[in-house]
Amino acid sequence: MKTKENVTVYHCDFCPKKLFVKSAMTRHEKKCSKNPINIRACFDCINCEEVIIKYERSPQTYPESELVKSKSFKCIKKNIFMFPPKLEHSQNGLPDYVEHRGEEIIQEKMPLNCEIQQSSSDSLNEIFGWNKTS
Incomplete structure:
Protein backbone atom coordinates (compact mmCIF):
# COMPACT_ATOMS: atom_id res chain seq x y z
CA MET A 1 0.00 0.00 0.00
CA LYS A 2 1.24 3.47 -0.88
CA THR A 3 0.67 6.47 1.32
CA LYS A 4 1.24 10.08 0.40
CA GLU A 5 1.89 12.79 2.90
CA ASN A 6 1.24 16.49 2.43
CA VAL A 7 -1.42 16.01 -0.25
CA THR A 8 -3.91 18.84 -0.71
CA VAL A 9 -7.53 17.70 -0.57
CA TYR A 10 -10.30 20.08 -1.66
CA HIS A 11 -13.66 19.83 0.12
CA CYS A 12 -16.95 21.01 -1.39
CA ASP A 13 -18.53 23.85 0.61
CA PHE A 14 -22.00 22.35 0.07
CA CYS A 15 -21.68 18.54 0.24
CA PRO A 16 -19.23 15.91 1.56
CA LYS A 17 -17.40 15.48 -1.78
CA LYS A 18 -13.58 15.59 -1.73
CA LEU A 19 -11.28 16.00 -4.74
CA PHE A 20 -7.54 16.39 -5.28
CA VAL A 21 -7.71 18.86 -8.18
CA LYS A 22 -8.74 22.46 -7.45
CA SER A 23 -10.28 23.14 -10.88
CA ALA A 24 -12.36 19.96 -10.64
CA MET A 25 -13.70 21.05 -7.25
CA THR A 26 -14.49 24.53 -8.57
CA ARG A 27 -16.43 22.94 -11.43
CA HIS A 28 -18.21 20.56 -9.03
CA GLU A 29 -19.24 23.35 -6.62
CA LYS A 30 -20.80 25.27 -9.49
CA LYS A 31 -22.99 22.25 -10.39
CA CYS A 32 -23.49 20.81 -6.88
CA SER A 33 -27.14 20.06 -6.14
CA LYS A 34 -26.64 21.29 -2.55
CA ASN A 35 -25.39 24.71 -3.75
CA PRO A 36 -28.05 27.33 -2.83
CA ILE A 37 -27.96 28.88 -6.31
CA ASN A 38 -29.01 25.50 -7.75
CA ILE A 39 -31.97 25.00 -5.40
CA ARG A 40 -34.93 26.39 -7.30
CA ALA A 41 -38.47 27.11 -6.11
CA LEU A 112 -34.75 31.16 -8.05
CA ASN A 113 -37.97 32.55 -6.58
CA CYS A 114 -41.48 32.42 -7.99
CA GLU A 115 -44.54 34.44 -7.02
CA ILE A 116 -46.97 31.61 -7.88
CA GLN A 117 -45.02 28.79 -6.24
CA GLN A 118 -47.13 26.39 -4.20
CA SER A 119 -45.06 23.96 -2.19
CA SER A 120 -46.37 20.45 -1.68
CA SER A 121 -46.55 21.05 2.08
CA ASP A 122 -48.76 24.14 1.50
CA SER A 123 -51.21 22.09 -0.56
CA LEU A 124 -51.39 19.43 2.19
CA ASN A 125 -52.10 22.17 4.72
CA GLU A 126 -54.99 23.40 2.55
CA ILE A 127 -56.41 19.91 2.01
CA PHE A 128 -56.34 18.87 5.67
CA GLY A 129 -56.87 22.32 7.20
CA TRP A 130 -53.63 22.25 9.16
CA ASN A 131 -52.11 25.45 10.59
CA LYS A 132 -55.37 27.39 10.28
CA THR A 133 -56.17 29.93 12.96
CA SER A 134 -59.74 29.65 14.23
Whole structure:
Protein backbone atom coordinates (compact mmCIF):
# COMPACT_ATOMS: atom_id res chain seq x y z
CA MET A 1 0.00 0.00 0.00
CA LYS A 2 1.24 3.47 -0.88
CA THR A 3 0.67 6.47 1.32
CA LYS A 4 1.24 10.08 0.40
CA GLU A 5 1.89 12.79 2.90
CA ASN A 6 1.24 16.49 2.43
CA VAL A 7 -1.42 16.01 -0.25
CA THR A 8 -3.91 18.84 -0.71
CA VAL A 9 -7.53 17.70 -0.57
CA TYR A 10 -10.30 20.08 -1.66
CA HIS A 11 -13.66 19.83 0.12
CA CYS A 12 -16.95 21.01 -1.39
CA ASP A 13 -18.53 23.85 0.61
CA PHE A 14 -22.00 22.35 0.07
CA CYS A 15 -21.68 18.54 0.24
CA PRO A 16 -19.23 15.91 1.56
CA LYS A 17 -17.40 15.48 -1.78
CA LYS A 18 -13.58 15.59 -1.73
CA LEU A 19 -11.28 16.00 -4.74
CA PHE A 20 -7.54 16.39 -5.28
CA VAL A 21 -7.71 18.86 -8.18
CA LYS A 22 -8.74 22.46 -7.45
CA SER A 23 -10.28 23.14 -10.88
CA ALA A 24 -12.36 19.96 -10.64
CA MET A 25 -13.70 21.05 -7.25
CA THR A 26 -14.49 24.53 -8.57
CA ARG A 27 -16.43 22.94 -11.43
CA HIS A 28 -18.21 20.56 -9.03
CA GLU A 29 -19.24 23.35 -6.62
CA LYS A 30 -20.80 25.27 -9.49
CA LYS A 31 -22.99 22.25 -10.39
CA CYS A 32 -23.49 20.81 -6.88
CA SER A 33 -27.14 20.06 -6.14
CA LYS A 34 -26.64 21.29 -2.55
CA ASN A 35 -25.39 24.71 -3.75
CA PRO A 36 -28.05 27.33 -2.83
CA ILE A 37 -27.96 28.88 -6.31
CA ASN A 38 -29.01 25.50 -7.75
CA ILE A 39 -31.97 25.00 -5.40
CA ARG A 40 -34.93 26.39 -7.30
CA ALA A 41 -38.47 27.11 -6.11
CA CYS A 42 -39.83 24.85 -8.86
CA PHE A 43 -38.39 21.67 -7.34
CA ASP A 44 -40.88 21.85 -4.43
CA CYS A 45 -43.82 23.26 -6.42
CA ILE A 46 -46.97 21.30 -7.22
CA ASN A 47 -47.35 23.30 -10.47
CA CYS A 48 -44.08 21.90 -11.83
CA GLU A 49 -44.26 18.62 -13.71
CA GLU A 50 -41.53 16.52 -15.25
CA VAL A 51 -41.94 16.01 -19.01
CA ILE A 52 -40.04 14.15 -21.70
CA ILE A 53 -38.68 16.37 -24.47
CA LYS A 54 -36.62 15.69 -27.57
CA TYR A 55 -33.65 17.82 -28.49
CA GLU A 56 -31.21 17.85 -31.35
CA ARG A 57 -27.65 16.88 -30.57
CA SER A 58 -25.18 19.26 -32.10
CA PRO A 59 -23.35 18.01 -35.20
CA GLN A 60 -20.20 19.65 -33.76
CA THR A 61 -19.99 17.06 -31.00
CA TYR A 62 -21.59 14.13 -32.85
CA PRO A 63 -21.13 13.05 -36.49
CA GLU A 64 -24.80 13.47 -37.40
CA SER A 65 -27.49 15.48 -35.68
CA GLU A 66 -30.16 13.33 -34.09
CA LEU A 67 -33.16 13.82 -31.80
CA VAL A 68 -32.51 12.56 -28.28
CA LYS A 69 -35.08 12.13 -25.49
CA SER A 70 -34.45 13.89 -22.20
CA LYS A 71 -36.27 15.00 -19.04
CA SER A 72 -37.35 18.60 -18.64
CA PHE A 73 -39.84 20.54 -16.55
CA LYS A 74 -43.07 22.40 -17.31
CA CYS A 75 -44.86 24.98 -15.16
CA ILE A 76 -48.57 24.22 -15.47
CA LYS A 77 -49.66 27.67 -14.21
CA LYS A 78 -47.36 29.74 -16.46
CA ASN A 79 -47.47 27.17 -19.30
CA ILE A 80 -43.72 27.39 -19.89
CA PHE A 81 -40.98 24.80 -20.26
CA MET A 82 -37.94 25.19 -18.03
CA PHE A 83 -34.49 23.68 -17.93
CA PRO A 84 -32.85 22.77 -14.61
CA PRO A 85 -29.76 24.57 -13.25
CA LYS A 86 -27.57 21.59 -14.12
CA LEU A 87 -28.13 22.38 -17.81
CA GLU A 88 -27.14 26.03 -17.25
CA HIS A 89 -23.68 24.83 -16.23
CA SER A 90 -23.38 22.23 -19.01
CA GLN A 91 -20.29 22.45 -21.20
CA ASN A 92 -22.38 21.73 -24.30
CA GLY A 93 -24.80 24.58 -23.57
CA LEU A 94 -28.44 24.55 -24.55
CA PRO A 95 -29.53 22.59 -27.61
CA ASP A 96 -30.52 24.56 -30.72
CA TYR A 97 -33.78 22.70 -31.30
CA VAL A 98 -36.11 21.29 -28.63
CA GLU A 99 -39.52 19.70 -29.18
CA HIS A 100 -42.35 18.40 -27.03
CA ARG A 101 -45.14 16.33 -28.59
CA GLY A 102 -43.95 17.22 -32.07
CA GLU A 103 -43.91 21.01 -31.56
CA GLU A 104 -40.83 23.19 -31.20
CA ILE A 105 -40.62 24.75 -27.73
CA ILE A 106 -38.54 27.41 -26.03
CA GLN A 107 -37.14 26.62 -22.61
CA GLU A 108 -36.48 29.21 -19.93
CA LYS A 109 -34.25 29.09 -16.85
CA MET A 110 -35.89 27.86 -13.68
CA PRO A 111 -36.42 30.92 -11.46
CA LEU A 112 -34.75 31.16 -8.05
CA ASN A 113 -37.97 32.55 -6.58
CA CYS A 114 -41.48 32.42 -7.99
CA GLU A 115 -44.54 34.44 -7.02
CA ILE A 116 -46.97 31.61 -7.88
CA GLN A 117 -45.02 28.79 -6.24
CA GLN A 118 -47.13 26.39 -4.20
CA SER A 119 -45.06 23.96 -2.19
CA SER A 120 -46.37 20.45 -1.68
CA SER A 121 -46.55 21.05 2.08
CA ASP A 122 -48.76 24.14 1.50
CA SER A 123 -51.21 22.09 -0.56
CA LEU A 124 -51.39 19.43 2.19
CA ASN A 125 -52.10 22.17 4.72
CA GLU A 126 -54.99 23.40 2.55
CA ILE A 127 -56.41 19.91 2.01
CA PHE A 128 -56.34 18.87 5.67
CA GLY A 129 -56.87 22.32 7.20
CA TRP A 130 -53.63 22.25 9.16
CA ASN A 131 -52.11 25.45 10.59
CA LYS A 132 -55.37 27.39 10.28
CA THR A 133 -56.17 29.93 12.96
CA SER A 134 -59.74 29.65 14.23
